Amino acid sequence: MATYAAPIPQVSAHKVDREQRGFISWLTTTDHKKIGIMYMVTTFIFFIMGGTEALMMRLQLGEPENTLIAPRVYNELFTMHGTTMIFLFVVPMMAGLANYFLPLMIGARDMAFPRLNALSYWLLLAGGLVFYASIFWGPPEAGWVSYPPLSEIAFSPSGGQDAWIFLIHLTGISSILGAMNFYATIANMRCRGMSWGRLPLFVWTILVYSVLIIFAMPVIAGAVTMLLTDRHFGTHFFDPAMGGSALLWQNLFWFFGHPEVYIMVLPGFGIVSEILPVFAKKPIFGYKAIAASSVAIAFLGFLVWAHHMFTTPTPIVVLIFVMLSSFLIAVPTGVKIFNWIGTLWEGSIEFKTPLLFSAGFIALFLIGGISGVFLAVFPVDWQLNESYFVVAHIHFVLMGGAVFTIFAAIYYWFPKITGRMLNETLGKASFWVMFWGFLATFLIQHVIGLDGMPRRVYEYANVGNLGLYNLISTVGAFILGFGILLTIINVARSVKHGAIAGPDPWKANTLEWFTTSPPPVNNFDVIPRVRSAEPLKDYRLEIEKATAPRVPVPAGSGADSESGHLGA
Amino acid sequence: MALIASPAALAVAILLAFAPSAFGFFTPQSGGSPNADSIDTLYKIVLYIALFVFVVVEGALGYALYKFRARRGRVAKQTHGNTRLEIAWTGAAVAIVVVLAVITFIKLGSIINPVNSDPSGAKLVGQTGVFFASAEKRLPPDHKALEIEVIGKQFVWQYVYPGAINKDGLGAPYTYEQMVVPTHTTVLLKAISEDVVHSWWIPELGGKIQVIPGRPNYTWFKIDKPGIYRGQCANICGRGHARMIASVRAIPPAQFEAWLARQKRWLAEANAEAAKMRANLESKKGPASVLNP
Structure with a gap:
């Protein structure tokens, strides 16, 4: 059999480029890991800016009829805060995590289109810079939803609104290119044996995230282009006086806006689905149900946009349809939560920081999901819509949901990215401070909304207990900010001084832990053949089997044989 | 781990503590109009179901985290799922x-x-006159209601009452900021914006309606208790958004009719006065002329 010679590789190189180092290597890189790091660092800086804007708003609202911040500045702050957190933090942060880990998790050596990948990042940065440059001439003031006519030139003459439009365009193109890249990578570059049924759940959610972006982003891109031409080139798409429709914007915006919510939280679902099995020492409970529910949520996510428009002049029959489709989304979301609890059930749960953030996420996201059901009942929504109840709801979903999973991901994957562990004590302290700070900030906001305080107001009269409730929320916000600061300190310290992690500090299940920490430029020299959704666990068991000394089993101890090698 | 279960327990404790005396803590405002009361009832039913789900799921999560924490000798059960259980939930x-x-x-x-x-x-x-019912506009069974037009503009609410003096439908009495309505009377609101998107919201009188230019929106209320009901614009409409307040003053029908008659009289007087001044100005010749200065 082995009589013929092995083929000789025919490789000839005319020139080998010297490896770039330092600053230039970051500017010119097409390595998915470096791009991923740039994404994560950039978006985290935007997160800090958006958080600072939030704290300034909370300071203003800390007491009734406060005059600390002028109305114009307050409107600029909430517009910048919402836009930053959504377009410059959560969505691109998920893209950053996917950039770094998706190729590693599917056993690929890079993304399908590395240079396109670099372009995605630079477009994102350009969008952020254009947007933040507006602080030199007047930032936008119309809220992150920018409803016309308020966002039209007659009511928002400042160029800040145009900066907002260009931010949507640039980050939108960035997201669409990134999504196409993720899709192509997942579809074509999985290693041997990684069938769809063995794809890590984080990769599943990135696949769905990509599809959502490809369908939803062009709609908002079209809408902001119409707004741009309305503002500067004499069209009247959103001007009812000239035959346009102000309601058209709301339909287009929310057709994008609601899938956008799932674009932000689905990858978080994926992160949690990766972390829980590792720290519960159990396989994920109901792999197929979790993967399928992501797809179901994505599909239903396109049918519910009008639940953001329950108070508009819309026929009741439409409202009923949207209410029912919104109810339906609760089912796959509930299935996910049950499956996560099922994963913890009968496990052996190690309370490391990534698990704390994941469990905290489930606890908080559930509250956001439940308040979402209130908002889906449209007559009830008529009372809650545009009030602080909605502010509380979106923060439970996006902060308690997406942001807590991002922090879980930071603690879980930091060792892989840097080769060093984050400090556990500081991490746990950060979690508990964030968790209680979050609840103090946002739980009370439900009540503030029920008591009749609308959102996006720079001042309020001290009716009832509104002053006290808002003070609680403001104090909570600063506690939350302190918790986040602890993680920033932790990262800054551990990057240089953390304990050395080794390739697989958590005894995890997926392929990224097979390579060194940090991984080499080519990711893997060899890739183990994938035989299940948990290739690394299979690999560990194989090694254990091959190296474990044979222990003679005494008669009558059959019950021990299941865990025989563990006792050895 | 006990700390994880405690927020659930704490939240339930808070709710129970407030439940009998001040359930209003966690419910929307109501009491002004039957539709607001019905929304409140519906909200409470949803709240009870939500509380049940909340306690069961957060309880299961807290229990799992506490009960199955890693301890010496514990081995995680290697289950991959349970189809029956998953179909059941x-x-x-x-x-x-x-x-x-x-x-x-x-x-x-x-x-x-x-x-x-x-x-x-x-x-x-x-x-x-005749009401045309549409998908959004609903009428009481006897098709009789007091229709008031709500006009939103940066940053004030204007209310136009029926009873135009002129034949062209103009000259109807109107007020700003405070709407005066009769008690025991069904009031239909037709809301339209003159500029940007606003939102009409008096919490005790029912839910919001978005007030947008170019397309009227409708709601209704019927107040039995005289008094002042307050609210404010709920949709960001510019720098003065927080100051765009609204109130509804409900007074007995007889007083309302007197009030409306007084408004009409004042309006007619003011119009007459204005007409007189205009005629005076128009009659001026030479440098004082307003027509051809």
């Missing part, structure tokens, strides 16, 4: 959603359909 989620939908349909009529005015209600109802 999917079915349970669907069942809850169906119950919510059914309850909403039961309560819906009392929220969206205006009721008849009481016999003691203002005689003005229905004086505005």
Whole structure:
């Protein structure tokens, strides 16, 4: 059999480029890991800016009829805060995590289109810079939803609104290119044996995230282009006086806006689905149900946009349809939560920081999901819509949901990215401070909304207990900010001084832990053949089997044989 | 780990503590109008179902985290799923959603359909002529209501009452910021914006309606208790958004009719005065002329 010679590789190189180092290597890189790091660092800086804007708003609202911040500045702050957190933090942060880990998790050596990948990042940065440059001439003031006519030139003459439009365009193109890249990578570059049924759940959610972006982003891109031409080139798409429709914007915006919510939280679902099995020492409970529910949520996510428009002049029959489709989304979301609890059930749960953030996420996201059901009942929504109840709801979903999973991901994957562990004590302290700070900030906001305080107001009269409730929320916000600061300190310290992690500090299940920490430029020299959704666990068991000394089993101890090698 | 379970327990404790005396802590405002009361009832039913789900799921999460924490000798059970269980909890989620939908349909009529005015209600109802019911605009069974037009503009609310003096429909009495209405009378609001998107919201009188340019929106209320009901614009409409306040003052029908008559008289007097001044100005010749200065 082995009589013929092995083929000789025919490789000839005319020139080998010297490896770039330092600053230039970051500017010119097409390595998915470096791009991923740039994404994560950039978006985290935007997160800090958006958080600072939030704290300034909370300071203003800390007491009734406060005059600390002028109305114009307050409107600029909430517009910048919402836009930053959504377009410059959560969505691109998920893209950053996917950039770094998706190729590693599917056993690929890079993304399908590395240079396109670099372009995605630079477009994102350009969008952020254009947007933040507006602080030199007047930032936008119309809220992150920018409803016309308020966002039209007659009511928002400042160029800040145009900066907002260009931010949507640039980050939108960035997201669409990134999504196409993720899709192509997942579809074509999985290693041997990684069938769809063995794809890590984080990769599943990135696949769905990509599809959502490809369908939803062009709609908002079209809408902001119409707004741009309305503002500067004499069209009247959103001007009812000239035959346009102000309601058209709301339909287009929310057709994008609601899938956008799932674009932000689905990858978080994926992160949690990766972390829980590792720290519960159990396989994920109901792999197929979790993967399928992501797809179901994505599909239903396109049918519910009008639940953001329950108070508009819309026929009741439409409202009923949207209410029912919104109810339906609760089912796959509930299935996910049950499956996560099922994963913890009968496990052996190690309370490391990534698990704390994941469990905290489930606890908080559930509250956001439940308040979402209130908002889906449209007559009830008529009372809650545009009030602080909605502010509380979106923060439970996006902060308690997406942001807590991002922090879980930071603690879980930091060792892989840097080769060093984050400090556990500081991490746990950060979690508990964030968790209680979050609840103090946002739980009370439900009540503030029920008591009749609308959102996006720079001042309020001290009716009832509104002053006290808002003070609680403001104090909570600063506690939350302190918790986040602890993680920033932790990262800054551990990057240089953390304990050395080794390739697989958590005894995890997926392929990224097979390579060194940090991984080499080519990711893997060899890739183990994938035989299940948990290739690394299979690999560990194989090694254990091959190296474990044979222990003679005494008669009558059959019950021990299941865990025989563990006792050895 | 006990700390994880405690937020759930704490939240339930808070709710229970407030439940009997001040349930209003966690419910929307109501008490001004039947539709607001119906929304409040519907909200409370949803709240009870939500509390049940909250306690069960957060309880299961807290229990799992506490009970199955890593301890010496514990080995995680290597289960991959349980199809029957998963179908069961999917079915349970669907069942809850169906119950919510059914309850909403039961309560819906009392929220969206205006009721008849009481016999003691203002005689003005229905004086505005024929109502055309549309998908959004609903009428009481007797088709009689006092229709008031709400106009939103940066940053003030204007209310136009029926009873135009002029033949072209202009010259109707109007007020700003405070709307005066008769008690025991069904009031239909037709809201339209003159500039940007606003939102009409008096919490005790029912839910919001978005007030947008180019397309009227409708809601209704019927107040039995005289008093002042306050609210404010709920949709960001510019720098003065927080100051765009609104109030509804409900007074007995007889007083309302007197009030409206007084408004009309004042308006007529002011118009007459203005006409006189205009005639005076127009009659001026030479440098004082307003027509050809």
